[in-house]
Each structure stands twice: as structure tokens, then as C-alpha cells.
Amino acid sequence: MPAIELDGLTKRFDDVTALRGVDMTVEDGDVFGFLGPNGAGKTTTIDIVLDFVRPTAGSATVLGMDAREESEAIRERLGVLPEGYDLYGRLTGRQHLEFVAEAKDADLDVAHILDRVGLDLEDAERKTEGYSRGMKQRLALGMALVGEPDMLILDEPSSGLDPNGARLMRQIVREENERGATVFFSSHILGQVEAVCDEVAILQDGQIVAEDSVEGLRQATDTGTRLVVTVAMDELEAAADAARGLDVVEGASVEGDELVVTCDSDAKMDVLTAIEDEGIEVDDFETREASLEDLFAAYTGDGEGPTATASDTGTDADASDAEEGDA
Amino acid sequence: MASEKQGLDGALLETFDWYPVAKKEFRDAIRSKGLWILSFLFTALFLLPAGRALFLGENIRRDVAEVGMQFFISSAYLNIVTLLVPIIVIFAAYAAVSEERVSGSLKVLLSLPFSRRDVIIGKVVGRSAVVGVPLMIAITLTGVFFAISQFQFKFDVFAWFTLFTVAFTLVMVAFVVSISGAMSTNLRSLAGSGIVYFYLSFGWNSLANWIGDLLADYLGITGALRWNVVLFVKLLSPTQAYKTLTNSMLGEGSGAATTARYSMFRQGPESMKTICADVLAGNPKTVQSMFGNRTVCESGGSAVPFYFSDPAVFLSLFLWIGLAAAISYYTFDRVDL
Numbered sequence: 001m002p003a004i005e006l007d008g009l010t011k012r013f014d015d016v017t018a019l020r021g022v023d024m025t026v027e028d029g030d031v032f033g034f035l036g037p038n039g040a041g042k043t044t045t046i047d048i049v050l051d052f053v054r055p056t057a058g059s060a061t062v063l064g065m066d067a068r069e070e071s072e073a074i075r076e077r078l079g080v081l082p083e084g085y086d087l088y089g090r091l092t093g094r095q096h097l098e099f100v101a102e103a104k105d106a107d108l109d110v111a112h113i114l115d116r117v118g119l120d121l122e123d124a125e126r127k128t129e130g131y132s133r134g135m136k137q138r139l140a141l142g143m144a145l146v147g148e149p150d151m152l153i154l155d156e157p158s159s160g161l162d163p164n165g166a167r168l169m170r171q172i173v174r175e176e177n178e179r180g181a182t183v184f185f186s187s188h189i190l191g192q193v194e195a196v197c198d199e200v201a202i203l204q205d206g207q208i209v210a211e212d213s214v215e216g217l218r219q220a221t222d223t224g225t226r227l228v229v230t231v232a233m234d235e236l237e238a239a240a241d242a243a244r245g246l247d248v249v250e251g252a253s254v255e256g257d258e259l260v261v262t263c264d265s266d267a268k269m270d271v272l273t274a275i276e277d278e279g280i281e282v283d284d285f286e287t288r289e290a291s292l293e294d295l296f297a298a299y300t301g302d303g304e305g306p307t308a309t310a311s312d313t314g315t316d317a318d319a320s321d322a323e324e325g326d327a
Numbered sequence: 328m329a330s331e332k333q334g335l336d337g338a339l340l341e342t343f344d345w346y347p348v349a350k351k352e353f354r355d356a357i358r359s360k361g362l363w364i365l366s367f368l369f370t371a372l373f374l375l376p377a378g379r380a381l382f383l384g385e386n387i388r389r390d391v392a393e394v395g396m397q398f399f400i401s402s403a404y405l406n407i408v409t410l411l412v413p414i415i416v417i418f419a420a421y422a423a424v425s426e427e428r429v430s431g432s433l434k435v436l437l438s439l440p441f442s443r444r445d446v447i448i449g450k451v452v453g454r455s456a457v458v459g460v461p462l463m464i465a466i467t468l469t470g471v472f473f474a475i476s477q478f479q480f481k482f483d484v485f486a487w488f489t490l491f492t493v494a495f496t497l498v499m500v501a502f503v504v505s506i507s508g509a510m511s512t513n514l515r516s517l518a519g520s521g522i523v524y525f526y527l528s529f530g531w532n533s534l535a536n537w538i539g540d541l542l543a544d545y546l547g548i549t550g551a552l553r554w555n556v557v558l559f560v561k562l563l564s565p566t567q568a569y570k571t572l573t574n575s576m577l578g579e580g581s582g583a584a585t586t587a588r589y590s591m592f593r594q595g596p597e598s599m600k601t602i603c604a605d606v607l608a609g610n611p612k613t614v615q616s617m618f619g620n621r622t623v624c625e626s627g628g629s630a631v632p633f634y635f636s637d638p639a640v641f642l643s644l645f646l647w648i649g650l651a652a653a654i655s656y657y658t659f660d661r662v663d664l
Binding site: 013047050052053054071072073075076078080082083084085086087088090091095099100102103104105127140143153 | 340346347348350351354355358359430431432434435437438439440441442663664
């Protein structure tokens with residue numbers, strides 16, 4: 001039985017169509033990444049799963065139950081970190097956790113939950129109006145963990161978290177998944193999803209552009225990895241030829257005073273070695289990661305293919321976390 | 328899986344899905360400083376008339392002492408309750424749902440296994456408890472003041488007064504919370520509740536009389552039917568219902584309900600006779616007074632018709648709970664958040 005099954009889900013608000021026939025299946029036990037730019041309809045989809053919003057057409061089935069008719073029974077088994085939420089400023093962290101435990105009729109080990117999300121007991125006795133954004137996010141994540149839910153729904157969970165917090169969040173996702181929980185995880189950041197998910201769906205403009213395994217996603221991402229090499233001006237063409245001689249290189253072109261090589265991300269060193277073997281000195285190089293937009297292009301075949309935007313030599317997820325500032 | 332909790336708290340948790348919401352509401356709202364200040368002012372104002380009763384001159388007449396408490400309740404407390412309690416209720420409850428909607432905490436609340444009805448009921452109960460604390464303190468102290476004053480303290484009369492006041496408060500809380508659930512911002516919720524409050528307090532009689540005039544002028548409906556309709560409309564206001572209900576209880580006697588309903592009207596002598604005889608089944612009597620002739624209404628052989636009787640008026644108070652439930656159903660239960 002799938003954990004979430006969406007069938008022809010359509011949602012029109014007054015003059016905006018947020019979702020246009022979304023079909024999607026989240027298998028039980030998966031860590032499922034729901035990827036898409038801001039405004040693509042991710043939160044609307046989650047709102048329908050939680051029965052905050054009712055679909056114009058189509059249906060949503062969650063844990064085998066109808067999202068509209070049996071919402072309470074569904075939410076009994078969910079742990080949710082909503083997007084754009086707030087806490088009760090006059091209540092303490094502990095009171096928040098107690099409230100969730102009472103609502104779910106679940107056992108509560110306050111110290112254990114706090115420990116997992118990286119808050120201490122002192123924080124828990126303070127009113128949440130004094131919490132920083134990151135502390136609120138940690139507490140909200142802790143609230144989602146109360147009662148060992150069958151499925152976690154995390155909407156943009158790393159927003160407001162520093163890189164350490166984001167790493168902690170990913171660790172919790174893995175732990176919860178090992179315990180047997182399905183994790184449904186939305187993000188507009190590629191690296192986030194890549195780092196923890198088994199399966200991925202990409203939503204753009206209210207439509208599913210692709211549903212794929214994370215390996216498939218990685219290949220699509222790799223298509224977009226570009227190596228930018230700086231060499232002496234008169235040696236650019238020779239360096240390009242050297243790069244083209246390798247199987248792993250998909251293309252190499254001179255753009256201005258730089259050589260741009262499209263290749264697998266693993267092959268970067270091979271390319272640099274091949275150029276140096278020709279006796280050309282590499283002055284500088286950097287890799288440019290594919291952006292989310294490039295990824296859509298890779299999946300939909302729209303546009304001119306991947307174009308490098310973000311300039312970054314690191315490809316690990318924490319570096320991507322830093323992008324949130326301008327989201 | 329289920330945690331074992333002891334005592335009343337545990338029993339309530341077991342029984343009511345909305346109980347955690349009510350508890351959370353109480354814990355949250357009770358920490359609001361503004362509400363504390365307002366509650367303090369409310370209690371002080373509430374105690375003024377009873378305080379005055381404490382300092383009446385020596386040796387008041389026996390017949391005055393006998394009904395003194397009733398007189399104070401009827402002349403002072405009915406107005407205090409109907410004018411002040413709704414203000415406290417509005418301040419304690421207007422943001423109950425709208426604030427959570429605006430801030431986004433409603434998303435946290437509704438991601439937990441509560442139905443939207445649980446949320447509304449829990450909020451009504453929780454906010455009623457918040458208003459209930461200063462209200463019960465004020466009522467209890469008032470009772471103590473009356474008991475030690477020279478007036479005769481009638482426990483049953485005071486208990487009924489307390490019950491009706493609590494019922495009235497609950498109705499107002501339910502109504503204000505339902506408005507809060509219907510509005511997208513706190514300001515709109517405050518405005519909505521405020522307008523309804525002013526209309527109920529100061530505009531409802533005009534509305535009832537206006538409907539009566541319309542019936543007479545345009546449909547030719549006059550006499551008993553017209554005044555039946557007018558009284559019916561008057562009693563639809565929780566404020567009017569609460570006042571006339573308490574007045575007839577304070578009147579202590581078989582004709583008290585007749586007198587209480589009759590005193591809701593201020594019309595010419597002919598109309599007053601019709602109202603007394605044909606609407607309330609009483610005996611109109613003209614008496615001479617300092618200000619000229621006045622028609623009074625004595626209870627006839629039979630009591631007021633059952634649909635204007637005290638139990639019917641008490642039930643009509645709860646029509647507003649039904650109205651509040653309907654508002655919540657159509658504006659909160661069934662809509663996108």
C-alpha cells in the first residue's frame with residue numbers, strides 16, 4: 001500500500017491554478033523528495049494531503065485512507081513540519097511537546113526528543129517567543145517526532161536552519177526512515193533532496209515534470225556539471241581538443257577567455273590531467289553546479305539545456321543550504 | 328502506547344478529543360497581561376454596586392431588606408453583565424482563531440489529529456474558562472458582600488443568577504469564537520464582534536419594533552399577532568433573553584414571568600393592553616400614578632404561553648450556540664485555510 005497516492009489532483013484558487021492534474025505515488029518506507037521552485041505548488045499539494053485545502057478535482061489517498069473523509073485518522077499517524085507555521089509564543093517548548101503528545105495520546109520523553117533535535121532542557125522551560133528562528137524550527141521538528149509517526153511530512157524542513165541544523169535534520173530523516181517511517185520531504189534545494197532521498201518527484205507550475213530514483217536524478221544533475229578551466233589565451237583551443245579526446249567529456253567549448261567542459265562530475269580530475277598532459281598549464285578551474293532550473297530543462301528538454309549559474313567548487317549538500325538566503 | 332494520566336486531567340483527555348485544545352487555550356491566554364488588567368478592572372466594576380450595599384445606612388426597613396438583593400441585581404447587575412461581560416469576552420476571544428490563522432500556528436494545530444470542530448469547541452471551552460476565572464471571582468465576592476450586608480441573602484436566587492450569567496457568557500464566547508473563525512484578520516474579527524455587540528445591546532429593540540411597524544403598515548398585521556412577533560424577535564437577542572429571564576426569576580412568584588415579559592415593552596395604553604391580555608394572557612389594569620394613568624399587567628388565571636415561558640426563553644439563549652455552530656461550519660469547517 002503506497003503511503004501517498006495522488007490521482008489527477010487539481011486545485012484552482014480564485015484566479016490561479018495551483019495544481020494541474022498531479023499524479024504521484026510515494027511508496028511505503030521511502031524517503032521521498034518533493035522538489036520544485038517556490039510557487040510550484042508543493043505546499044498546496046501538502047495542504048491537500050493534510051486536508052487544509054480541498055482539491056477542485058482528483059483525489060488524495062494517504063496511508064490507504066481518503067485525505068478528505070478520514071483526515072483525523074490520517075493525522076493520528078503523521079508527524080508534520082508545516083511551512084510558514086508559527087508556535088505559541090506564550091507557551092514553553094515543553095508545553096508544546098506535551099500538547100502534541102496529548103493530541104496524539106502518545107508517550108512523551110521530553111529529554112530524548114530535545115536531545116535528538118539539539119535543544120537543551122533549559123530551552124524547553126522558556127517561552128518560545130524568545131526562540132530564534134532556528135530553535136523554533138528544531139522544536140517544530142521535535143514536535144513532528146512525538147509518538148513515532150508512520151509518516152513524516154516535512155515542508156521545506158531546513159529553512160531557518162544553519163548548516164549544522166540542516167545536517168542534524170538529514171540525520172533525523174535517516175534515523176526515522178530506519179525505524180520504518182516513510183518520509184515525505186519537500187524542498188526547492190537540489191542538494192537537500194539529493195543527500196537523503198530514495199525517490200524524487202519534481203513539480204513545476206503545478207505539474208509533475210518527472211518522477212525518478214535519486215540515481216536518475218543524479219545522472220540528470222551530472223549532465224549539468226560544468227568544469228570551467230582558465231588557461232593562457234593562445235592555448236584555449238588546444239586545451240579544448242585535449243578535453244574532447246576523453247570519452248567522459250560530452251562537450252568542450254571556448255567561451256570568451258575560458259574553456260567550458262561538460263562532463264560527469266567524477267571525471268573532473270581526468271579532464272584537468274588530460275589538459276596538463278598536453279603541456280598546457282592550468283591557471284585556475286572551478287566547477288559550476290547545475291541549478292534547479294537546469295534540472296527541469298534536462299528533464300523536460302526545454303530551453304538550451306543546462307546553463308551554469310551557481311558558482312561553487314563544493315558539491316555537498318551543506319553548500320547548497322547557503323542558497324536559502326535568497327530563496 | 329497511550330500514556331497513563333491520573334485524575335480529572337486524564338479522564339478529560341480520555342473522554343474529549345477537544346480537551347487538549349481547551350487546555351492549551353487556557354494556558355496560553357491566561358499568560359496574557361492585557362487580559363489580566365482587563366479582568367481586574369472588570370472585577371472592580373462588578374463589585375461596586377455590592378460594595379455600596381455594604382455601606383447603606385443603619386437599620387433599613389424590613390421589607391426593603393427582604394428584596395434589596397433582588398433590586399440590586401435587577402437594577403445594576405443585569406446592565407453590568409450585559410454591557411461588561413461581552414466586552415471581556417470579545418477581548419478574550421476575538422483573536423482565538425484569527426490570530427492562529429494569521430500567524431500560521433493553525434497549521435501546527437490542524438496537522439495534529441483534531442477535527443476543525445474539535446478546534447472550535449476546544450477554543451470555546453478554553454476561552455470560557457479564561458473569562459470564567461474573573462467572572463466567578465467577581466460573582467463570588469458579590470455574593471459574599473450581599474451575605475454580610477443588611478439585605479437578606481437568598482441563596483437560590485443568587486444561584487440562579489449565577490447560572491444564567493454563566494450561560495449568557497458561554498453563549499457570547501461561542502459566538503465571538505465563531506466570528507473569529509470566519510474572519511481572515513484579527514481586526515476584522517474584532518470589528519465583526521464589536522458590531523454585533525453594539526447591535527445586540529443598543530439596536531435590537533429598535534429592530535424588533537421596526538419589524539412590528541412594517542407588519543402593521545405594509546401587511547396590515549396589527550393587534551396580538553403583531554406584538555407576538557415583536558416579542559419573539561426581542562427574545563431572539565441573548566441580551567434581552569438573559570435580562571427578562573433573570574427578572575422573572577428575581578420576581579419570585581407565579582406572575583413574575585408575565586411582569587418580566589410585559590416590562591420589555593414601552594407602548595401606548597391601547598397596545599399595552601393588547602400585549603398584556605392577548606400576548607401574555609394576563610389581566611391589564613389601569614392604575615393612577617404621579618405621572619398619570621399607567622397600565623399594569625397582572626397574571627391572569629393561566630400563566631404566559633409556553634413559548635414565552637422561562638424555560639423557552641432559557642432555551643432561546645442557546646439558539647445562539649446553534650447560530651455560532653452554523654457560522655463555524657460554513658466559514659471554518661468547510662473552507663480552505
